[in-house]
Amino acid sequence: MSETMVNIDELKFDEKGLIPAVVQDATSGRVLTVAYMNRESLEISMDKGLTCFWSRSRQELWTKGETSGNYQHIVSITADCDRDALVVKVNADGPACHLGTESCFEYPVFESDTEGAFSYQGLMEMIEGRKTDPKEGSYTTYLFEKGMDKILKKVGEESTEVIIAAKDNDKKETVYEISDLAYHIMVMMVEMGISLEDIKKELASRHVIDHKVKQEKMTE
DSSP states (O other), X not given: OOSSOOOGGGOOOOTTSOEEEEEEETTTXXXXXXXXXXXXXXXXXXXXXXXXXXXXXXXXXXXXXXXXXXXXXXXXXXXXXXXXXXXXXXXXXXXXXXXXXXXXXXXXXXXXXXXXXXXXXXXXXXXXXXXXXXXXXXXXXXHHHHOHHHHHHHHHHHHHHHHHHHHTTOHHHHHHHHHHHHHHHHHHHHHHTXXXXXXXXXXXXXXXXXXXXXXXXXXX
């Protein structure tokens, strides 16, 4: 990745003065929506740290969340190689779609049987589905049926396996055991009603605290 920031003057707006902006969740990587910015809305977005777009239908500027409260806090804005499209990574306060869904992209057109992409959100949704819609023969459903004591026992066992593998300095085995532990922790999270968003917010708050601590140590 280039360390040099692209100047706004380098961007190529189309004949109507617009540039497409693909809005992406900064944590999950999920595409939330695609909208358009003109130079003014881009400058507002960069100044306020909130997504601001140009409405082609209403012919006016609009800040996402100004009426719904579902603001999108910008983490980064990246231009493509031709400088004529943007990817805007955000932390969203709520649904991106006016229909109330997390993403505007909720309607499958095609899905490969062999080339499915993995995501933590996708795994979480699968685990949630095994709880709300039990599937015979599913290990995940089995864990939910056995209850929290069984789930916690597995979390404990997998934690021990991670420690043993790491103590042996076996990277491959440690990765394998961490994956097992992560899965069982996610099962525990679903059982307790804890979402990935809950964890994301907690880690984000700790990042800020850690940054402040580092600054304090530098000034001592």
